[in-house]
Amino acid sequence: MRGPSGSNFGVYSFVLYILVIWMQIPVQVNCSVNGGSNCAACTLIVSLAEQLSEIHNDTVIEGLDRLCKFLPDPYQQPCKDFMMTTAPIIQQMIFDDVFTPDACCHALGYCYADPGRQECHLYLKPKMGIRSVITRSFPDPMALKIRRQKVQNLNIDICDLLPGLKSLCNMIEKKLDTHMPIADQDEDRFSTIQTLRGTHFRGRDCDDVQKSIYPGRKPVDGDKTEDSNCNGITGVDKKTGNSYEELFCSNATNYGVGILGDSAAAHFHLPRAWFSAVEISLQSLEAVPMIVADEIDWPHLSAVTGYKNSSLLAPWWTDSVYLRLRDVNHCNHRDYQNIGVNGADSGSMNDSIQYTLARNPKTDQPLLLFYSLIGNDVCNGHADTIKDMTLPEDMRKRFRSTLQYLDTQLPKGSHVFATGLADGRVLFDTLKDKIHPIGDWRQDITYPDIYNYLNCLESSPCSGWMTTNETLRNFTSERAANLSKVVQEEAKLFKPTNFDVHYMDYNIQRLIQMWTSTGGKAADIIEPVDGFHPSQVANFLLAEYYWEEMNKLVPGLFRKNPHNAEIKKLFGDQGGY
Ligand SMILES: *[C@@H]1O[C@H](CO)[C@@H](O)[C@H](O)[C@H]1NC(C)=O
Ligand SMILES: *[C@@H]1O[C@H](CO)[C@@H](O)[C@H](O)[C@H]1NC(C)=O
Ligand SMILES: *[C@@H]1O[C@H](CO)[C@@H](O)[C@H](O)[C@H]1NC(C)=O
Ligand SMILES: *[C@@H]1O[C@H](CO)[C@@H](O)[C@H](O)[C@H]1NC(C)=O
Ligand SMILES: *[C@@H]1O[C@H](CO)[C@@H](O)[C@H](O)[C@H]1NC(C)=O
Ligand SMILES: *[C@@H]1O[C@H](CO)[C@@H](O)[C@H](O)[C@H]1NC(C)=O
Ligand SMILES: *[C@@H]1O[C@H](CO)[C@@H](O)[C@H](O)[C@H]1NC(C)=O
Numbered sequence: 001m002r003g004p005s006g007s008n009f010g011v012y013s014f015v016l017y018i019l020v021i022w023m024q025i026p027v028q029v030n031c032s033v034n035g036g037s038n039c040a041a042c043t044l045i046v047s048l049a050e051q052l053s054e055i056h057n058d059t060v061i062e063g064l065d066r067l068c069k070f071l072p073d074p075y076q077q078p079c080k081d082f083m084m085t086t087a088p089i090i091q092q093m094i095f096d097d098v099f100t101p102d103a104c105c106h107a108l109g110y111c112y113a114d115p116g117r118q119e120c121h122l123y124l125k126p127k128m129g130i131r132s133v134i135t136r137s138f139p140d141p142m143a144l145k146i147r148r149q150k151v152q153n154l155n156i157d158i159c160d161l162l163p164g165l166k167s168l169c170n171m172i173e174k175k176l177d178t179h180m181p182i183a184d185q186d187e188d189r190f191s192t193i194q195t196l197r198g199t200h201f202r203g204r205d206c207d208d209v210q211k212s213i214y215p216g217r218k219p220v221d222g223d224k225t226e227d228s229n230c231n232g233i234t235g236v237d238k239k240t241g242n243s244y245e246e247l248f249c250s251n252a253t254n255y256g257v258g259i260l261g262d263s264a265a266a267h268f269h270l271p272r273a274w275f276s277a278v279e280i281s282l283q284s285l286e287a288v289p290m291i292v293a294d295e296i297d298w299p300h301l302s303a304v305t306g307y308k309n310s311s312l313l314a315p316w317w318t319d320s321v322y323l324r325l326r327d328v329n330h331c332n333h334r335d336y337q338n339i340g341v342n343g344a345d346s347g348s349m350n351d352s353i354q355y356t357l358a359r360n361p362k363t364d365q366p367l368l369l370f371y372s373l374i375g376n377d378v379c380n381g382h383a384d385t386i387k388d389m390t391l392p393e394d395m396r397k398r399f400r401s402t403l404q405y406l407d408t409q410l411p412k413g414s415h416v417f418a419t420g421l422a423d424g425r426v427l428f429d430t431l432k433d434k435i436h437p438i439g440d441w442r443q444d445i446t447y448p449d450i451y452n453y454l455n456c457l458e459s460s461p462c463s464g465w466m467t468t469n470e471t472l473r474n475f476t477s478e479r480a481a482n483l484s485k486v487v488q489e490e491a492k493l494f495k496p497t498n499f500d501v502h503y504m505d506y507n508i509q510r511l512i513q514m515w516t517s518t519g520g521k522a523a524d525i526i527e528p529v530d531g532f533h534p535s536q537v538a539n540f541l542l543a544e545y546y547w548e549e550m551n552k553l554v555p556g557l558f559r560k561n562p563h564n565a566e567i568k569k570l571f572g573d574q575g576g577y
């Protein structure tokens with residue numbers, strides 16, 4: 001879940017653009033071997049092109065052309081350049097009857113075997129080995145080298161392609177790593193645009209010039225003349241002379257909701273239509289620029305802060321703690337913040353991410369805040385999976401440090417709900433004999449094939465769980481359980497002055513029970529493409545699970561606002577999102 005998420009916009013050619021996608025999957029690029037995610041991206045593209053050519057009964061080059069035509073405008077030309085440059089190598093290999101996507105990406109130079117390492121392959125290995133296949137097909141090493149050089153030189157800058165994109169790119173490069181909204185004139189941490197950490201992540205700023213106006217604050221002077229908290233409720237009731245905030249909201253339980261978390265919290269999701277030759281379409285790829293600008297996260301459809309129903313690319317609808325909170329009390333409209341960051345673990349949360357939360361302990365409403373880091377503390381390792389896992393004593397110190405910081409930030413009356421880590425064994429147990437979308441056409445690639453391939457490239461999002469080694473999976477779960485225990489203990493021990501802390505399990509088994517009891521399949525809980533994150537269905541179910549747990553932990557937390565109907569009548573959709 002780690003990746004240079006911000007610095008991507010300036011530097012990618014077409015292949016690197018697909019990498020943008022792959023890098024958002026937890027990949028520590030520096031640590032990868034044998035070509036790492038470059039190799040994986042090349043293999044993906046060539047696989048799709050080859051399968052498309054088979055489906056449409058034409059050549060692999062035409063398959064590539066077809067793939068390019070599926071892309072939105074700024075990416076089409078670099079894709080065609082990639083196609084033209086790689087065509088001679090691909091054609092030669094097809095002519096010699098030695099073509100496989102693996103061999104092809106080795107020939108192109110994206111994949112290689114580092115000294116002392118095995119060649120990685122997703123498809124059946126040629127009997128004589130990939131290297132010999134290439135030497136046979138390209139007997140003149142100099143000629144191949146020159147062709148490869150042309151491919152490597154294809155460094156088209158996406159930012160140069162469209163007028164006006166350049167300055168946006170620069171801005172994004174500078175600011176995206178801070179996890180703050182990019183478009184935020186008054187710097188109150190709330191934006192007016194959807195993407196780039198905007199309204200998909202945090203409620204819309206209804207006045208982006210005034211820093212004192214933003215979602216979640218206590219209304220100023222009853223919001224008689226101005227909507228200081230952006231909940232759409234403003235003005236004075238002529239009959240009584242009271243402000244509507246006073247009449248409708250002052251006796252209600254006003255809360256915002258937020259989450260400090262990882263890619264699961266932000267709802268990382270790669271549409272399966274991008275990875276399946278059977279499902280790929282122009283329509284499925286149209287939204288790529290928007291999705292990339294959201295860091296491939298879909299917080300607006302997520303379990304804690306979702307507010308919008310899913311589109312074609314996320315085929316299930318949305319339920320969330322936010323929607324339920326708003327339903328209980330319409331005064332809470334727009335008061336949500338998703339501080340989920342791909343790759344976040346207890347360390348980066350304490351070191352930097354937590355500081356991007358926007359809450360003023362004096363002027364703002366109390367917050368219901370989730371702390372949910374469900375895997376990276378046991379997943380971020382690559383070279384040495386076990387040694388890189390967080391130790392319980394470090395988890396304890398970091399979590400405590402986060403709670404101490406929150407005690408200076410959260411308004412009195414807030415509640416913090418900390419979850420444990422997931423038990424990721426569910427991934428292998430559920431997917432072990434299922435076909436990955438990239439194998440849709442020939443029914444040939446299974447999830448364990450993908451796990452082994454990514455582990456070979458040391459580019460797996462979680463080598464401790466996404467592995468065929470049961471001993472290792474068990475160890476990873478044991479450490480995760482030990483870390484969860486620490487969170488649970490610390491939630492009990494720590495005595496903040498402004499809020500209370502509660503613990504709940506991140507209970508995937510419970511979600512599976514909820515889903516299968518209504519006739520669903522367990523595999524629907526997991527993201528089909530990465531085989532790792534909680535899916536749209538899981539997010540939907542999590543909302544209900546969270547809600548039930550919150551009610552158990554803090555009885556009477558949610559009191560229905562009797563004025564909801566009047567609010568709806570007077571203020572309609574309260575300005576929407
Ligand atoms: C594919 O196209 C070739 C030449 O156009 C044709 O001979 C062949 O029958 C086609 N195969 C299928 C499966 O459509
Ligand atoms: C405030 O809410 C409580 C509980 O719903 C109710 O008993 C009380 O009458 C309300 N007070 C006012 C002033 O509306
Ligand atoms: C999403 O769609 C479902 C089913 O039609 C509906 O019940 C729900 O209210 C919708 N939710 C939102 C946030 O629009
Ligand atoms: C938590 O982060 C702060 C800086 O934000 C750092 O000084 C401190 O050492 C960190 N604590 C732990 C246990 O890593
Ligand atoms: C892994 O854990 C499961 C459940 O505790 C156990 O049944 C299994 O024997 C363990 N496998 C190995 C290889 O340790
Ligand atoms: C499985 O993982 C364990 C723990 O990392 C390791 O000791 C063992 O050698 C691995 N087994 C295989 C077959 O790779
Ligand atoms: C988990 O904690 C127990 C008890 O402290 C310890 O014996 C065990 O080695 C730990 N397991 C892992 C994988 O860290």
Ligand SMILES: [Ca+2]
Nearest residue numbers: 188190205208
């Ligand atoms: Ca703003």
Ligand SMILES: [Ca+2]
Nearest residue numbers: 207208210213
């Ligand atoms: Ca503002």
Ligand SMILES: [Ca+2]
Nearest residue numbers: 223227231233
């Ligand atoms: Ca208001």
